[in-house]
Amino acid sequence: MTERLSARGTIALVTDDFTELELEAPTPTKEYAPDGPLSWQGYDASRARAAERTGEEESVVCGRATIGPTAAVLIAFEFGFLGGSLGERTGDRLESAYAYAREHRLPVVSLIATGGSRMQEGMRALTQLQRVARQSALTREAGLPQLAVLRDPTTGGGWATLGAGADVILALPAAQVGFAGSRVRPPDADPAAYTAESQVATGAADAVVHPEDLRPTLTLWLELLTNPATEPAPPPPALSASPTLPATGREAVERARAPRRPRADAYLDAYFTRRTTISGDRVGGGTDPGMLCGFGEHDGRTIAYAAQLGTPTRPAGYRTATRLIHLADRLNIPVLTLIDTPGAANDAEAERQGAGTAIAALFTAVATARTPVTTLLIGEGGSGGALALAAPDNTWATPDSYFSVIAPELAAAILKRPEEQIQATADELRLRPQDLVELRVVRGISGPLGGA
Template identity: 55%
Template sequence: MAEHSAARDLVEAISRGFEEFEPPPVPVFPDGPLGWPGYDDQLARAAERSGAGESVLCGRGRVGSAEAVLVAFDFAFLGGSVGIAAGARIVAAFEQARDLRLPVISLVASGGSRMQEGICALRQLQAIARACVLTRQERVPHITVLRNPTTGGMWAALSAAADVVLASPGAAVAFGGSRVRHPSDTGAAFSAEGKFADGQVDRVVDDAELPEVLADLVSLLHPQRSVRPPDPAPVPPALTAGALPGSGWEAVQRARAEDRPRARAYLDAYFASRFEISGDRAGGRDDGMICGFGDHEGRTVAFAAQTGTANTPAGFRTAARLVRLADQLGIPVLTLVDTPGAANDAAAEQGGVGPAIAEVFAAVAEARVPITTLVIGEGGSGGALALAAPERTWITSDAYFAVIAPESSAAILKRDPADAPELAGLLRLRPQDLLELGFVAGIAY
């Protein structure tokens, strides 16, 4: 008879036709591997109280239009803690996902490793981390949902390693749980919202929205949807029609025009639906870099789009994360270039803007999937070039690309600022110049 537990209620709210996997066999010891006094009685009481046979429930079900493997924690069973049996269930579920080529959805609510099993419980983190790595290597996506609370090893070894990280509003999320960290360490930094602000969570999702959001993600990232090797993403058509600029300075002015279509307008026109990832997983977010996955004419395309601002280190690291994830999953990439250049203030330097840009250059250079680039506005120096695909870059008629902005060129060359228009011409930064010089493959109309 199926158990009636919070974990089962959760998976049945998210999926249809859920079927639990047979739990793998594990060694059985009186009172556990440490002989912890009264541990067997604790397990019996936990099962009676929660209605669950262990702290984690694993199986497969249909999420939206496609199947997925689900790993759901039950906090009512010894605080969702993981010991030998729970760890074996999680590892086996990831093995099933690889064999079946189904995405993994982990629904985590856990206090970490089980004290009563000591080091035998702690070592499960290594096995779980390896299962995540092997699954990633097989290009099978892992989506996690941080529920209340997600702390300790399950945050570090399972959820933080996921490709997409969602979180429940108000959930406590931290490596150190509230009982083990200093009493003064409270506040937003230890919450789902704080983790989102710090770039460690992609989206905070209400329970009512969760089934639809997961269904969209499973549809977009499902391994059976990708093609090996994928065709390049088509070049988006330009959203403005006009003659090519007559001068370099005119090209610059048109690219800087406030009423010119920006990245979100292009994304809205290109994708029927999309999911945006957020943050660099290292403590930062940049609203000037929009990254994610979308449905373009029935196929999934990843995107990294600049919005016209000077991007921060977090923005570049997020773009690199997006390109690497798309490459891992076998999904083609579209990049939209529009930036006056990378941020160059003290905060950017302290945040490692140089290494962050290097990450994007490397991710683009290493990508096995095709990358398509459209320059839709300003193409300012290395901060723009990092996102540009060699030999697959196009440009609109109201955009430019230059080694540096004309004003900065005047400063470097010790010229009068009034010489910027002349230098714009000498830089040959117009779309037609870039086509003639072989930098772009074409002009989009």
């Protein structure tokens, strides 16, 4: 289990420039009742002991900080203060911090360590989650990014609002993360399911970050997510080694399937000076290693990317790409998509995971995005599983690519043609890059051949 740092100890990990917000005292109409709203005997004494032990007045510390070059509102939980629990005063502080972030147009970074809602305040404590959820929603609508760092432990409503509701979710190694705390789980529950690593594996969090890497990681994320732009992303130049376009449909397919043909990671490395990734579909479907999504810097501006890696795309991959496009759209960041898949995964497990609904959601996200989307077809473009990632009217192709309503082999099988007619079928499908230009499926061919 990772070392349990105090709120201010965690703040010191990420910034040397922190100024605590001056929060207004309760108005006369909102004086806190002795021993809380339930008149819980000894509650005020417990709070006093917690304050003396931690040096804090409440379970959260809120302030303005500079992380790298970016100013942000920082919210840090003090687990030593009644288990970092949320009460009415906690809600007051969180609401004030979010309001300050919106007023000053600042991103919000939450360093979470909490056991959940405060029992001594009963339902009044639990309803603070509604306040937090509303403040998070208002901040989202204002186009401001929210990042969360999950410390040990992050459980209950703190995980279900500030944590899981953030745009980017990072976690410290071996931190306990889950809605159910350790004392309320079934006795036979697998403890490994309630860890930061498990949450990343199931797609509920983006990455595990070691404490020494937390500052540079947050610095990069904040720089990338606070750099909006209105111009579309330029398509990357083709990395093709082929000086000519394919002469036949069969040649186009063979070149797109060639093992040594440049893949998405090579394009991303050449295109971005630095980049980072998001991971996971946020609905328990896990991750898809065949889909890379994230944000990077190209010519001094931020561009979001969703890139297929040449494998059949799984529902988690489509949902992660959808999540990326929604986030980029909200933050006014242009999107680049790279298409390279033989098609959507069509095994039974993919169907059980909702392949159709996942693809439909991505089609909708691309079609309705207000931020510009640019697409480059870099390899195989297999049917709707590839088209879902394509920008209407702003898709380009490389010389080593093809796009087809169906793979030639499958088309021949459906038409009950013999194997020797697959080549002729590929030609009839008109799937070569130059065919796609003529059919107005793509705008042009990227690279020296097309001059995109």
